Amino acid sequence: MNPTELAEVPLSHRMKQRFKKLMGPWGVFLQGFIEHPVMVGSIIPSSRFTIQKMLAPVNWSECKLFVEYGPGVGTFCRPVLERLPRDGTLIVIDTNPLYIDYLKATIADSRFIPVLGSAADVEQIVRAHGHDHADYVLSGLPFSTLPDGVGPAIAAATHRVLRPGGAFLVYQFSAKARDFMARHFHRIDQGFEPLNVLPCKLFWGWKD
Template sequence: MKKVSFLIQFLVNPKTVGALLPSSSFLGEKIIENIDFKEAEYIVEYGPGTGVFTEKLIEKRDPMTKILLVENNEKFYTLLKEKYRETNNLFIVYGSAENIERYMREYGIPYVDYVISGLPFSSLPTSVSSEILSNTAKILKEDGQFITFQYTKIKKVFIEQFFTKLEMKREYRNFPPAYIFSCTTSKK
């Protein structure tokens, strides 16, 4: 399998690749720690990059749980397609998370239990971020979660406006240290 340099992708695409290095396994563990893998039927991951979180999702999920990856970087998309070509119930889309509802229809996914995101909201245009977060709130089932990480708290208030509840944690063992936002929306 061809190796894709995260650093080179960051330098070439700084607005869509939000870091110099892939996320640490410590951050990966903290991102997925609240997922109920026994109950989750549908999980979406925005911006999986090289698959650090994807690996953990595949390892812990029920084999019947469907995972949909949405990657906007062509090199990472190609890497993921090759890396997971034999993985059942894993679908990989080359496109933008703005179009999540269309991708869900294409793969017969009626709702989502969890959305994991590695998207750099601080460098995305506000209109794109708004569309992604608004659509994410729509697709989550009752008490579903949107879990994202950011390197600063700059977008916390912005992200919070799309959800009814946001809890924040910090992972210092990542480079750079990261904030994890776990967001839920009540549909009542």
């Protein structure tokens, strides 16, 4: 960009871009939280302890399709891809184009498919990419602050899209998500991770 073009870019935009470059993924994550606090569960990404505990029950050898809602800057994406079989697929769904654009630019893996859309449309998204069902669905979406009706719709759609024996993996700061899950999942295992900001509740809803 030459000096003339640079002068035409608003100072506020240049400052924002400089901040994002300086902060890296943290800057992108923080910007997403500031712009859409209701849709982002935390002001900072999940800890490695939360990631390890959340993914521990997954049977990776039988996982062909893993879906994540609200991937942010890819905090879970990379650990999932490290564990996913070579013929597996990871579809991530987010309503924020900031995060989707960032993931497209930073994760180069043929098994990785970032989608700009709503988690409530997971069935259509999964079918559009050639799958009949998902083996596991992970969500860090803040169910307690989602607009009315969205949480129940996501829980119902997730149950329908999962194969028998699959699971809905949810990490939250409140237990609201469990209320939505309990309408569809008869078995819900629970956990807690104190080494996270903030400490979070963990749920694994298994489809019969």
